[in-house]
Amino acid sequence: MADGRTDSVLSDDEVAAALAQLPEWSGDHTGIRRSVTAATFPAGVTLVDRVAEAAEAADHHPDIDIRWRTVTFTLVTHSAGGVTAKDVAMARTVDEIIQG
Numbered sequence: 001m002a003d004g005r006t007d008s009v010l011s012d013d014e015v016a017a018a019l020a021q022l023p024e025w026s027g028d029h030t031g032i033r034r035s036v037t038a039a040t041f042p043a044g045v046t047l048v049d050r051v052a053e054a055a056e057a058a059d060h061h062p063d064i065d066i067r068w069r070t071v072t073f074t075l076v077t078h079s080a081g082g083v084t085a086k087d088v089a090m091a092r093t094v095d096e097i098i099q100g
Contacts, residue, residue: 007077007079007080007084007086008080008084008085009029009077009080009081009082009083009084010029010082010083010084010085010088011029012028012029015027015028015029015032015083018032018083018088018091019032022034022088022091022092022095024036024095024098025091027074027083028083029082029083030076030082030083031074031075031076031082031083032074032075032076032083032087032088032091033072033073033074033075034072034073034091034094034095035070035071035072035073036070036071036073036098037069037070037071038069038070038071039069040069041068041069043069044066044068044069044070044071045066047071047097047098048064048066048071050097051064051073051093051094051097052064054090054093054094054097055090055093058086058089058090058093060077060086060087060089060090062074062075062090062094063075063076073091073094075087075090075091
């Protein structure tokens, strides 16, 4: 993080370094995203529900797109205008939920 604050927009290099630790994610300073294919549509909705609970607890909410069994999570701190440490932390949480 550029100045240690969780609401500071990360540079492209900082995002790249974070993504190196999040191999299922891609993106840049404008947003990071991950798609996952669930076994069934209801399983995808259940995954979204679990992520929604964690996001609400963290007070940091991803954009979520459901297309049949494919769920895409996009993280960006809109109020900051780009990816922040909050997004990286939420991506880790999403990964933990997906891994079950």
